[in-house]
Amino acid sequence: MARPVDNPDLPSRARAAFSQSVAERLAANPAVAQAKVPSAQVFYHLDFLTDAECEALIKLIDRHRRPSTLLSDAPDPEYRTSESCDMDRFSPMVQPIDERIADLLGIAPPHGETMQGQRYAPGQQFRAHHDYFRGDQPYWPRMTQEGGQRTWTAMLYLNEVEEGGATWFPQAGIKIPPRPRMLLAWNNMKPDGSPNPMTLHEGTAVTKGTKYVVTKWFREQPWYL
Numbered sequence: 001m002a003r004p005v006d007n008p009d010l011p012s013r014a015r016a017a018f019s020q021s022v023a024e025r026l027a028a029n030p031a032v033a034q035a036k037v038p039s040a041q042v043f044y045h046l047d048f049l050t051d052a053e054c055e056a057l058i059k060l061i062d063r064h065r066r067p068s069t070l071l072s073d074a075p076d077p078e079y080r081t082s083e084s085c086d087m088d089r090f091s092p093m094v095q096p097i098d099e100r101i102a103d104l105l106g107i108a109p110p111h112g113e114t115m116q117g118q119r120y121a122p123g124q125q126f127r128a129h130h131d132y133f134r135g136d137q138p139y140w141p142r143m144t145q146e147g148g149q150r151t152w153t154a155m156l157y158l159n160e161v162e163e164g165g166a167t168w169f170p171q172a173g174i175k176i177p178p179r180p181r182m183l184l185a186w187n188n189m190k191p192d193g194s195p196n197p198m199t200l201h202e203g204t205a206v207t208k209g210t211k212y213v214v215t216k217w218f219r220e221q222p223w224y225l
Ligand SMILES: O=C(O)CCC(=O)C(=O)O
Pocket: 118, 126, 131, 165, 166, 167, 168, 201, 202, 203, 204, 213, 215
C-alpha cells in the first residue's frame, strides 16, 4: 500500500525530493530550456511532438470534447469555458506520448493523471488558477486516496492560434504563446515541497482561431495502482 499523502498546504520532504529530481533531469536535457523566471521552475521543449502526433491528438479532442469542468466550485460560469476530454492512456496512439512525457520528467507513469485534451474557440478561456490542491477544499479528502497533491504540470500545444490563447503566469511574469509541437512543464511546488503561489496561471482568451492543448498533471504519489 502507498504511504499516506503529506499535508497539501505545508512543506513536504517527499515533494521536495520529487521536485528537485524532475528539475535536475529537465535541466540536464539539451532539448529542454528553462524559462528565465526566478520565482517558479518553468521548462519548455520546442519540438516534443511531431506534426502527425499533433494532428492525431487534435482529431481525438474534436471527437470527444464536452464542456470543461472544474474541481473547485468556481461561482463564475465564465471561469473555464473551454471544452475538454480525457484521453484513454492505454490507447495505441495516446500511450507512447503519455509515457514519453513521464520519461521526459523522470516520473513513473502511474503518478500521472489521465491526459486531458482542451479546445478553446474564440472567446473561450481558463481564468487564473493554481493547479495545486488546497487542504480546506471539499475535494481534498478524495484526493488523499488518489495520489495526493499535484506536483508538476505538463502541457502540450498542438496548433498555431491566429490570435490570443497564451498561457500567462501574471505573478511569475511570463507569457507563453501557443506553438505547435511544444511541451511546457512547470513545478507547482516550491523547492521545499509546499505550494508555490507564483505558479498562478491563466489560459488567456483566444481572440481568433482555435487553440488545442493537452494538459497532464502529476501527483506526489501514484494516481492509480
Ligand atoms: O490552456 C492553457 O493555456 C492553460 C491550461 C491550464 O492551465 C490547465 O489545463 O490547467
